[in-house]
Amino acid sequence: NAGVTQTPKFQVLKTGQSMTLQCAQDMNHEYMSWYRQDPGMGLRLIHYSVGAGITDQGEVPNGYNVSRSTTEDFPLRLLSAAPSQTSVYFCASKGDRRLGEAFFGQGTRLTVV
Amino acid sequence: QKEVEQDPGPLSVPEGAIVSLNCTYSNSAFQYFMWYRQYSRKGPELLMYTYSSGNKEDGRFTAQVDKSSKYISLFIRDSQPSDSATYLCAMSGGSNYQLIWGAGTKLIIKP
Numbered sequence: 673n674a675g676v677t678q679t680p681k682f683q684v685l686k687t688g689q690s691m692t693l694q695c696a697q698d699m700n701h702e703y704m705s706w707y708r709q710d711p712g713m714g715l716r717l718i719h720y721s722v723g724a725g726i727t728d729q730g731e732v733p734n735g736y737n738v739s740r741s742t743t744e745d746f747p748l749r750l751l752s753a754a755p756s757q758t759s760v761y762f763c764a765s766k767g768d769r770r771l772g773e774a775f776f777g778q779g780t781r782l783t784v785v
Numbered sequence: 786q787k788e789v790e791q792d793p794g795p796l797s798v799p800e801g802a803i804v805s806l807n808c809t810y811s812n813s814a815f816q817y818f819m820w821y822r823q824y825s826r827k828g829p830e831l832l833m834y835t836y837s838s839g840n841k842e843d844g845r846f847t848a849q850v851d852k853s854s855k856y857i858s859l860f861i862r863d864s865q866p867s868d869s870a871t872y873l874c875a876m877s878g879g880s881n882y883q884l885i886w887g888a889g890t891k892l893i894i895k896p
Contacts (some may be wrong), residue, residue, distance in 0.1 A: 676828075692864075712793060712891055713885055713888060713890055714873060714886040715829070715873070715875075715886045716886075717883060717884070717886075720883075729881070760827050762829070764828075769882050770817055770877065770882045771819070771834055771877070771882075772817070772821070772831060772834060772875050772884050773831070774831050776828030776829050776830065777824070777828055778827065778828055779827070779828050779894055
């Protein structure tokens with residue numbers, strides 16, 4: 673099925689470990705983004721990309737890196753995990769940058785201990 | 786003060802009732818207004834979007850925007866237990882069109 677695919681669905685990390693959350697879409701969307709969702713705080717933008725080779729910071733970028741080497745893939749890297757990064761992470765994409773993201777992945781539940 | 790305010794609920798109503806969900810905002814540059822539905826342990830899904838002021842209807846759902854009051858609403862008619870979810874509002878505008886999100890309202894439809 674077409675859409676946004678995120679892996680893994682669940683992950684437990686120890687403080688200081690690094691990892692990469694994978695995100696892929698097959699709709700040829702230029703715009704992709706990463707959000708984190710915490711209770712009572714809605715969705716907060718971490719990083720976004722408006723096309724291959726172009727990325728920019730969102731509201732809460734510290735501790736995260738991204739790259740966009742292809743239109744399809746937009747991985748999110750946690751450099752040195754901290755308990756404050758315990759959250760649910762969503763990748764999303766859209767074809768029209770003026771509108772909200774039309775497609776979200778299923779999410780990655782990350783716990784940092 | 787947050788740019789977008791949304792009552793977190795929970796809002797509990799009986800099946801068949803009309804539901805009204807609301808958001809207020811402070812930035813007059815917002816032009817696009819979105820409503821998302823999020824089931825437990827799932828990603829948000831885009832329900833409807835509206836450009837500028839006015840109403841938009843899609844089946845049992847009606848989105849309303851009042852830019853003069855900086856107030857948006859989502860109405861659900863003939864509510865069903867399957868409508869139980871968290872509803873998030875989001876809006877964009879200005880130079881970069883980044884979405885600004887409400888915190889979400891948890892809706893419970895009782896059979």
